[in-house]
Amino acid sequence: MSLFWRIFSLNAAVLTVAALVLLFAPVTVSATARLAEALIILAGTAVTLVANAVMLRVGLSPLARLTRVMTTIDLLRPGTRLVARGQGEIAQLITAFNAMLDRLETERASSAGRALSAQEAERHRIAQELHDEIGQTLTAVLLDLKRVAKASPDPVRDQLLQVQESTRNSLDEIRRIARRLRPGVLDELGLASALRALAGEFTTAGLAVRRQVHSDLPVLPKEVELVLYRVAQESLTNAARHSAAQHVDLVLSEQNDGGVRLCVRDDGRGLRGAPEGAGIRGMRERALLIGADLSVESGVTGGTSVQLSVPA
């Protein structure tokens, strides 16, 4: 039954009952209504209105549920759907809404995927050029400087040594930038080595990164390795920047179903209700991309843990 007819028939039922009561109840209304008569009529009207209100509420309740879902929907946590209960148009509305969510989520996932892979490809290219072009040229300059310095008279040699040092520093800087853009280890030696190296990079006097990377991991596709690496990188960045923790544990292990699971847990101050920023949203996007499940949580005792479960 359509919403129109449903509401119409509810109203009709209430009015019909009222009319029948008027026709067959042993009551009359004087030309100028007496107090008792007026009270009865008012009470009758009130009953009619209440009955009408209750029926409408029942009739429209699926719409209220739909509204609640619509206001809380988050495309970064896909999968929230309403059961198409209710009749006629309401069920249709819910089904149409669910279909729209499906389309939005697919479209969003694929455009986010395109954006992310374009970004990664660009980073890769820039890192490579820094490495292969500027890096190599500066290396050659460094070697030439050494030779020239050796053949120069003393005062010039000291100056050349300084030039050598600043060339070395910019070469180191270029290498650091290239590595942050795209870690060469990941491409050449694989995820386990890249995560070991990452743990080393984040270890400082105040923060110890303990890593446990199981060596018998299943072979993972390149894009899955990249997502695992980037999530570990952002989690460690957050731990170093926000947590004031002393220890971070980085664990990569195989799950029973053949998937893998990454866990980065610190013993710091916890999220304390901080809103999610670009970093955590970025991790969610990447997780979505490979159909993995991401959770970022703080325990009651403090500390934050990021878990990424990649299905087999």
Add this chain to the structure above:
Amino acid sequence: MIRILLADDHALVRRGVRLILDSEPDLEVIGEAADGSEALALAAADPPDLAVLDIAMPRMTGLQAARELSRSHPDLRILILTMYDNEQFFFEALRVGAAGYVLKSAADRDLVEACHAAMRDEPFLYPGAETALIREYLERARTGADIPDRAVTEREEEVLKLVAEGHSTKDIAELLYISVKTVERHRSNILAKLGLKDRQELTRYAIRAGLIEP
């Protein structure tokens, strides 16, 4: 005279390295290759004493070439010369049979010394690898795993801890009010005591510690 084969895909870098090495009285570059497979061919035609290989090269990387070379020419010493400062590459290099690892940004300073160390069959450690090894050592000492135990002095112990925390040699010198030279001496003593100055022993240690796979 030590005869050296050089492999790097950048002609400018090859030229620079060659000029540096040739200017040493006991070193001589006998061949230049632009990638790993060319290096294999050159080594087969005229076996050198030492091969200096870049990692990132087209067709066949330096690590792949090192693996092949140490299989086909067991007496050949191998040195990796690379842009990558990452201890994982160092351990991988060790695993495929290289004796040393020199960063391109330190090539002007370290290359000649590394060539000599390689010919003595001593590992030439690059600083990041040293830190990683020392960190691993402390972690294993803490958890009571088997480690080469040779008496480490108190001062060396202090230096060990600071190295593991990622301080540079210069930082450590300032923190402990000693000279950079002294810190360097401590570091090299420590490495010798931990048995990390011997290539075979170092490789065995790295495998035991799970830093590389056998």
